[in-house]
Amino acid sequence: MDNHFQSPVDRFVTLLPRQLSGSISSDENAELSEILANYPDLRLQAELFAAMWDQEKKVFPSVEVKEAYMRHFLKYKSEFLFDGEQDQIGGINNAEINFTSAKTVFLPKWKQLMAAGLLLTITITSFLFFYNPKSVSKEQSPAISSVITKYGNKSKINLPDGSQVWLNAGSRLDYNSLDFNKTLREVDLSGEAYFDIAHNVAKPFIVRSGKMQIRVLGTMFNVKAYPEEKNIETSLIKGSVEITINDRPQDKYILSPNEKLVISNNGLAQKSPTLNTVNVSKADKENTDIIALKKVEYHAIEKIVVETAWVQNKLVFKSEKFSDLAKRMERWYDIEIRFRNLSKKELKFTGIFTSETIQQALKAMRVVHSFTYMKENNIIFID
Amino acid sequence: MIVLKPQITIAELQLRIFHNEQTAYKELFELFYNKLFRLAFIITKSRELSEEIVSDVFIGIWRRREHVLEINNLRLYLYISVKNTSLNYLAQLTKTGVVCLEELDFEPLQPFSNPEEILVTKEMNQRLNDAIQNLPPRCRIIFKLVKEDGLSYNEAAELLNLSRSTIDNQLVLAIKKLTKALFYSFSTSKNKS
Numbered sequence: 001m002d003n004h005f006q007s008p009v010d011r012f013v014t015l016l017p018r019q020l021s022g023s024i025s026s027d028e029n030a031e032l033s034e035i036l037a038n039y040p041d042l043r044l045q046a047e048l049f050a051a052m053w054d055q056e057k058k059v060f061p062s063v064e065v066k067e068a069y070m071r072h073f074l075k076y077k078s079e080f081l082f083d084g085e086q087d088q089i090g091g092i093n094n095a096e097i098n099f100t101s102a103k104t105v106f107l108p109k110w111k112q113l114m115a116a117g118l119l120l121t122i123t124i125t126s127f128l129f130f131y132n133p134k135s136v137s138k139e140q141s142p143a144i145s146s147v148i149t150k151y152g153n154k155s156k157i158n159l160p161d162g163s164q165v166w167l168n169a170g171s172r173l174d175y176n177s178l179d180f181n182k183t184l185r186e187v188d189l190s191g192e193a194y195f196d197i198a199h200n201v202a203k204p205f206i207v208r209s210g211k212m213q214i215r216v217l218g219t220m221f222n223v224k225a226y227p228e229e230k231n232i233e234t235s236l237i238k239g240s241v242e243i244t245i246n247d248r249p250q251d252k253y254i255l256s257p258n259e260k261l262v263i264s265n266n267g268l269a270q271k272s273p274t275l276n277t278v279n280v281s282k283a284d285k286e287n288t289d290i291i292a293l294k295k296v297e298y299h300a301i302e303k304i305v306v307e308t309a310w311v312q313n314k315l316v317f318k319s320e321k322f323s324d325l326a327k328r329m330e331r332w333y334d335i336e337i338r339f340r341n342l343s344k345k346e347l348k349f350t351g352i353f354t355s356e357t358i359q360q361a362l363k364a365m366r367v368v369h370s371f372t373y374m375k376e377n378n379i380i381f382i383d
Numbered sequence: 384m385i386v387l388k389p390q391i392t393i394a395e396l397q398l399r400i401f402h403n404e405q406t407a408y409k410e411l412f413e414l415f416y417n418k419l420f421r422l423a424f425i426i427t428k429s430r431e432l433s434e435e436i437v438s439d440v441f442i443g444i445w446r447r448r449e450h451v452l453e454i455n456n457l458r459l460y461l462y463i464s465v466k467n468t469s470l471n472y473l474a475q476l477t478k479t480g481v482v483c484l485e486e487l488d489f490e491p492l493q494p495f496s497n498p499e500e501i502l503v504t505k506e507m508n509q510r511l512n513d514a515i516q517n518l519p520p521r522c523r524i525i526f527k528l529v530k531e532d533g534l535s536y537n538e539a540a541e542l543l544n545l546s547r548s549t550i551d552n553q554l555v556l557a558i559k560k561l562t563k564a565l566f567y568s569f570s571t572s573k574n575k576s
Contacts, residue, residue, distance in 0.1 A: 013562070017554040021529045023536035045562055052511075053530055065416045069409055072438045079445060080405055220394060238394040258398065303406050305395055 008035050012042055020053045022162045026181040026203055029160050143178040149191075152334030154310075161185055162198035163205065166311045169331040170226070192224040194311045197239075212263060215242045221255075222307045227265070229327060235260040235296045235307035245291075253291075260307065262292045299352070315353040322347040322369075322382075333358040336379045344371045344382050393457050400444070400451050408448075412441050415458075418532050419465045425524070426469035436472060440464040459538045466542060507565055514564035518557055525550055526557040 006014070015032040018024040024032070036043055073080060147157050149167045157165040157173060161181045167173055171191020180186065185197075185205040197205045199218025207214040209225040210232060219239025225232040234243055236255040243253040243261055253261055297306035299316055309316040315332050317325050323345035326337040335358055339345050347369045353361050362373050362380070374381045392414065399407030416437060423433035440461060444451060454460045518526060528539045529550070536550045543550075 013558050014551065014555050017529065017558050018536065018551070021533070021535055021554075045566065048565060049558065049561075062413070065413050068416055068420075068434060068437075069412050071434070072412065072441065073409075075438060076442050076445075079442065257394075303399065303404065308395075 008039060009042070011035060012039070012046075016046060016049060019162070020049060022198060024162060026161050026185075026200060029162070030181060033160060143176045144174050145177045146172060146174045148172045150334065151331050159185070159187075161200065161203070161205075164196045166194040168192035168194075168224075168310050169334070189223055189225060191226050192222070192310070194220075194222045194308055196220050210265065211246045213244050213246065215244070216240070222311075224307070225265070226327070226331075229324075230265050232263045232265050233260055233307070235305075237296070237305065237308060253293075255293075258296050260294050260296050262294060264291075304352075309352070313354060317349055317351060319348045319350050321345065322349060325349055326382075329358070329361070333361075334378075337382060338379060339382045341371070341383045344369075347371065397451055397454070397457055400448050403448065408441075408445055411444070411457075415461055419461060422462060422465050422532075423469045426466070427473055432472055433469075436465060436468045440468055456538070459534070459541065462532070462534070462538070462542050510564040511561060514561050518560060522553045522556050525553040529554060 011031065012035050015024065015028050015035070019029060019032055036046060147155060147167060149155050149169055149171050151170050153169055155167050157167060159165060159175070159180070160177070163185070165173060165187075168191060171189070171193060173193060174188040175186060181203060183203060185200070185203050187205075187207055189207055189209040193207075195205075195207065195216075197216050197218050197220070201217055205216045205218075207216075207223060209223055210227065212225075212232060212234075214221075214223065214234060216239065219241055220237040221239070221241055222235040222237070223233070224235075234241065234255065236257055236259055238257055240257075241255050243255065245251065245263065255261055297318055298304075299306050299309070299318065304312070304314065304316060306316045306318060315328065317328070323339070326339070326345075329335070330337055332353075349365055349368060351364065351368075353364075356364070358380070359375075365371075366373075372383045374383065392410070396407045396411045396414075400411065419437045419440070420433050423436040424430065427433055427436070443464070444461075451457075515523065515526070525539055525543070525545075528534045528542065529536070534542065536547050536554075539545075540547045540550050
């Protein structure tokens with residue numbers, strides 16, 4: 001009922017709130033982008049409304065919310081376990097104290113960075129939506145939009161179809177801004193990203209990453225595919241995804257929520273001893289790939305899903321080899337870690353970092369295992 | 384720095400509540416308390432009642448936690464439950480029966496809490512604020528639900544028992560009025576094209 005008779009400006013006013021609230025169809029989104037390309041003076045308006053939509057709204061400060069929960073808890077206390085009881089069940093109480101205290105330390109810094117973050121998000125978003133991406137990309141077709149995160153940084157991308165992508169440090173996401181959303185929604189990923197895909201049965205969303213391809217309709221999942229790491233992991237939180245591996249398109253792996261598919265990364269695949277411990281599924285007896293279906297890891301003490309914890313700014317590791325953890329720390333802290341004593345690579349660590357500096361993190365790790373470290377410029381030597 | 388989109392947390396929280404985790408339940412409560420309280424308050428105009436309503440709705444989730452994964456859209460479920468419970472309370476109190484949510488009056492929140500962060504001037508923010516206050520009631524509550532609460536058109540339509548096209552029209556109206564407030568010096572000439 002709405003279209004041909006309206007002026008572009010009227011169409012803009014109709015489409016803008018649809019886009020901001022994620023209620024826009026892909027065709028409409030393309031139409032909106034076109035209007036903005038043709039009427040540059042509407043961009044400021046679009047950006048201001050986008051910023052307004054992003055504002056965090058609070059009636060009560062968090063202290064009052066916590067008090068409200070206490071009243072609620074006391075009112076129905078017979079239906080809950082008391083803290084003391086919880087403690088007996090499994091030390092949950094202790095862990096929770098640590099968790100909340102860590103959070104309090106963490107908050108002010110978070111707040112400080114919020115201002116910068118808001119601006120950054122707006123910039124990236126508007127950049128992707130409103131400008132011809134010519135200037136972003138080199139040595140490739142002008143239609144390719146790229147978002148690249150350096151070590152120590154993360155970013156959030158709003159795709160033109162309303163899907164959202166959180167990009168972890170040292171990662172890159174590319175998509176063709178002309179073709180995206182025409183018949184398919186295709187992106188290329190190198191590194192780690194968390195996807196929250198807008199539902200659209202007509203236009204499947206495809207993530208191409210190294211040797212595999214993930215096809216989804218609308219869902220939330222995490223992909224970890226750093227070229228330098230030995231495994232590629234896809235963890236599903238909600239919905240369903242279908243994974244194919246490029247060199248054998250006949251096999252399809254369908255994940256259910258709470259499952260994760262681990263594929264060894266052929267590029268660098270040395271036969272590492274840890275890989276022998278995973279369950280090899282029936283589908284790939286004779287193949288060089290090593291594929292395992294696992295459960296998404298759940299950190300019972302921190303109450304957090306390990307695979308997606310980074311989105312909440314937490315570096316979580318569970319009996320992880322120092323050599324693997326070091327790679328993640330390099331990206332997380334934007335530093336380089338070199339092992340001068342190679343035996344230390346095999347040490348295993350379990351823990352969680354939030355606001356710790358690299359120094360504090362290493363100090364904490366030294367409590368668990370004996371090693372020494374030396375920091376020279378941006379390089380940390382492990383001895 | 385990344386601000387977590389609530390839905391991610393909701394899907395995870397739902398799973399954890401299903402696994403009897405009281406802390407996940409607490410997180411869910413704290414995540415939605417502000418918004419649900421406000422919805423209840425818009426309807427009941429009573430702080431005590433609003434708190435009780437939100438409390439009622441939440442304990443229902445905890446009591447039936449073994450079924451919590453069957454809820455498709457937990458956020459919408461919470462909003463609808465709070466709306467219905469509030470209207471029931473109100474009907475009992477006033478004995479008048481039907482109350483229409485979209486005709487209720489309320490005060491919207493500030494459009495920008497920190498306008499300087501995004502280079503919006505004080506006057507612009509004030510004009511915007513006045514414009515939101517002066518939206519017709521139905522338009523205002525739809526704008527509130529879609530913008531402040533982040534509901535989709537379909538969710539807002541379902542919550543208010545309105546058609547999607549009504550949501551559409553009302554938001555067009557809101558955007559037009561707010562645009563006029565923001566750029567009032569030159570927007571009028573542009574609207575007639």
